[in-house]
Amino acid sequence: MSPQTTARRRPTMRDVAALAGVGLKTVSRVVNDEPNVSGDTRERVERAIDALGFAPNHGAGSLRREGGRTQTIGLILDAVDNPFSAAINRAVETVATARQTAVFAASSDDDTERERALVAAFNRRRVDGLIVTAYGPDQGYLQNERDHGVPLVFIDRPPIGLLADVVLTDNVAWAGVATRHLIDHGHSRIAFLGDDLAIPTARDRRLGHERALAAAGLEVPDGFSVGNVTSAELAAAELERLLDRPDPPTAVVTAQNVITIGGVRALHGRGRQSDVALIGFDDLPLADLLTPGITVIAQDPAEIGRASAERLFARIEGDDGPAETIIVPARLITRGSGEIPAPGGAQSR
Amino acid sequence: MSPQTTARRRPTMRDVAALAGVGLKTVSRVVNDEPNVSGDTRERVERAIDALGFAPNHGAGSLRREGGRTQTIGLILDAVDNPFSAAINRAVETVATARQTAVFAASSDDDTERERALVAAFNRRRVDGLIVTAYGPDQGYLQNERDHGVPLVFIDRPPIGLLADVVLTDNVAWAGVATRHLIDHGHSRIAFLGDDLAIPTARDRRLGHERALAAAGLEVPDGFSVGNVTSAELAAAELERLLDRPDPPTAVVTAQNVITIGGVRALHGRGRQSDVALIGFDDLPLADLLTPGITVIAQDPAEIGRASAERLFARIEGDDGPAETIIVPARLITRGSGEIPAPGGAQSR
């Protein structure tokens, strides 16, 4: 048997009006909770709505409605199934729900073309605003949406060629905290595994690492700073390669959650997890249960999502103050892997 | 300085037509890649589109377009930030993108009211179809959408009071596999920690556990089957309570990923992770790196998402065959925690 009874035409306000024996506008008043409808009429209309299973076509309404809001926003993430992005998604949803707004969430996969295609698709659907984890080097292509008054909030990177609100973690500073933490435990040969260097956050974290080393009078040993590590497999392979050198690192910073997974897997695979120190960027669900626990710089994705959504709705609701940059604090969570001392005992402090 | 230049009115097809010096319908033809436009005219129109930064209002088009598709679907999940749900989300997105369709994803938090509210909100936005992780005991309230021809695919549970496609894991069978695996390693005192028993998957998994015990001639010791374990904290507390009994379990099945995290945390907290066996439902990112590794029944959320989306689009595109039930295979991944033998050496095989 078919799961689908023959599709009846959807009832419209006109149908409801006819059944209730009232005018079109009266139905509209009832549906939108407007005043000037007698309790009696209201009830007749409501009965007709139930009888027909009427649901207003929100899109048709926005066409004429003042301001024309669709009560829909677009959210462009790296990947909806990355735990960091998923936490942002959830926080944005919470804020949007309170505003009767639905969220289109999509994955750009850090692909410029895809990012543009998503913006265009959301734009055709007339989203009220856009939250974007920008990837490409230039967001000038968004200027068009700006000109048409579509509010825009960036996550993770300040937009280039455009003035807009941004919500981000101070990546330079927190990468520095990670590296300094390792230096404080006596390490001087510290490797760094970073994401695609076209991503500003990846560059910033590397910069923070290098600055922390320089501030301690240390150098980046040749080949110790690896970029474009875009998968756990690559991360594992790169770290193994480094450990095989005659002059291997005694500690490593893995600058993104996927990289951390690969790095930890490599250490465990070699049985080196207790003598090579590791600090990862972004927290992971079971990080506290490994032996040793994984020390991480934990960003606050829930707060990043909440703050960006609040900013977006402020803009949607008319705030036209200057562009804001909101820095969301992260924190260092020590669990063991980052506190492994450098070998040789010559601990500097 | 304000991030927002004064919002110019959005250009419409009429504006484009005027600028290009052509008729409205010609612009429509160019925008929709319809035939019967000379290369010359087409180019003039395209220039006008670029000059004005015109983007068609997709919603306005659907109003009149045959079939009236909005190229939008709704996806209702437990929580978009649960890794299992997030993987489904991602797979659905992939299928939808290939069909130029945008996805509204939302979290029901296993709340009946919220589930209904989401369905109503998506319905007002005229989604072309709906994928629902149903929670409540009765989905009869969806009958209205069905009558209006909105295709519907259920994930995880067969709908009650409604005929529709379903995509799910055979929870009874796979819970049985977990329990039998423990029995095969000599255990007879096996605890079971399950989710909210209002959720059919939770009930099915408990049923599978009980049947496997019965098939082996074993009983569920009093108090060993715990339901309504809805957080990692609760799971840890319940398992600790069981371990404190004079007659504690020698093995445990944690029937959901959040419960597994709590259970593992409790074992590690007590230092019992190497002598109490554990098998979890749903895989976890670092599960292989713990000591011991966590043995799990891994569902295939990517395939569940893909299959449900394919089914939905088949319905949207007119398939009116009988309702299908698609069972997606899971697999047992042995990593150590599930292979810990029962103490006392009296292993049965």
Place this chain on the structure above:
DNA sequence: ATGAAAGCGCTAACAC
């Protein structure tokens, strides 16, 4: 308190 008419931005149907 209620309703009729106009029109939002677009596509369908039918001219030319």
Place this chain on the structure above:
DNA sequence: GTGTTAGCGCTTTCAT
């Protein structure tokens, strides 16, 4: 090839 007209389902404006 191209343009004109009507109308999708709703909200606005303005009458009654």
